Amino acid sequence: MKRYSIIREKNKREIVLLRGSGCKWRKCRFCDYHLDFSKDEEENFSLNREILQQVTGCFGVLETINSGSFCDLDQKTIREIIKTCKKTRIDQLHIETHWNDRDTLFFVRERFLKAGIHVIVKMGVETFDASYRENVLNKGMGDVSPAEIAQFADEVCLLFGLEGQTAVSMERDVETGLRFFDRVCINLMTENSTPVKPDQKVLELFFRKIYPKYKEEERIDILLENTDFGVGGV
Numbered sequence: 001m002k003r004y005s006i007i008r009e010k011n012k013r014e015i016v017l018l019r020g021s022g023c024k025w026r027k028c029r030f031c032d033y034h035l036d037f038s039k040d041e042e043e044n045f046s047l048n049r050e051i052l053q054q055v056t057g058c059f060g061v062l063e064t065i066n067s068g069s070f071c072d073l074d075q076k077t078i079r080e081i082i083k084t085c086k087k088t089r090i091d092q093l094h095i096e097t098h099w100n101d102r103d104t105l106f107f108v109r110e111r112f113l114k115a116g117i118h119v120i121v122k123m124g125v126e127t128f129d130a131s132y133r134e135n136v137l138n139k140g141m142g143d144v145s146p147a148e149i150a151q152f153a154d155e156v157c158l159l160f161g162l163e164g165q166t167a168v169s170m171e172r173d174v175e176t177g178l179r180f181f182d183r184v185c186i187n188l189m190t191e192n193s194t195p196v197k198p199d200q201k202v203l204e205l206f207f208r209k210i211y212p213k214y215k216e217e218e219r220i221d222i223l224l225e226n227t228d229f230g231v232g233g234v
Contacts, residue, residue: 001036003047004054005230010218011183013061013094017231018048018077023068025098025140030126030159030189030196033067041074048077057088064093065231069101070108082115094120094155099141102152122185123153128176129169136164137196146180154182160206161189163199167209174214185221186214 003017021044022037038044055062064081066073073081085093093112097105102123109119127133130143137159141149149156158173177184188206189198214220226232 001233002231003051012059013063014055015063015229016051018064018066019044020066020068020072027138029138030194032193036067044074045076049080052080052084055084057090060090061092062090065096069097070095071101071104085117092118096122105152120154122155124157126159127173146176150180156181157185159187161198161203165202167205170210183219187223190226
């Protein structure tokens with residue numbers, strides 16, 4: 001499992017894959033990232049500290065991800081992130097959170113701002129079609145609108161390559177993301193241990209209709225594989 005990388009294209013930053021207590025929702029039908037967790041806070045902190053020691057501050061920007069929300073990290077790890085940012089002169093931190101943990105974000109932003117660190121929140125919405133998101137993917141967000149999500153998140157993740165998606169629906173999701181958020185991260189469905197599998201016809205549509213139009217857009221990251229940021233693995 002690779003847990004540190006440098007992203008040198010578009011939104012340049014360092015990225016670390018940390019380990020926390022795990023996603024509390026764990027019901028998304030397409031996701032098995034929650035398998036990367038431990039309930040032992042000391043073991044998590046020991047691992048996370050080792051990962052954070054690789055951060056250099058080369059771009060002044062750090063992204064931390066983990067299987068769940070930022071609030072699922074132990075307090076020692078969070079203090080270590082602040083310490084690392086100060087030491088390497090990082091003043092911008094990107095984090096991820098599930099919609100259900102949105103009420104923790106105000107306190108996270110305030111805590112890091114006191115340390116001179118601006119927090120940018122990315123949220124996985126997968127699609128803005130609430131019916132598909134909840135009835136097919138079981139995302140656990142309810143019938144929430146893009147404007148409501150934008151009250152808490154600065155960036156969003158979309159998931160393409162799923163049965164039932166069309167070129168129209170994917171482009172609508174991308175354009176909605178660009179309209180309401182600073183950045184959009186497009187993830188293509190990668191086969192994993194869940195029953196949800198990539199739909200090859202939808203992926204072909206994506207590469208024919210969507211990818212050529214948006215691949216150079218500076219506000220969009222496109223992950224053709226879920227390890228394209230340089231972290232993750234089996």
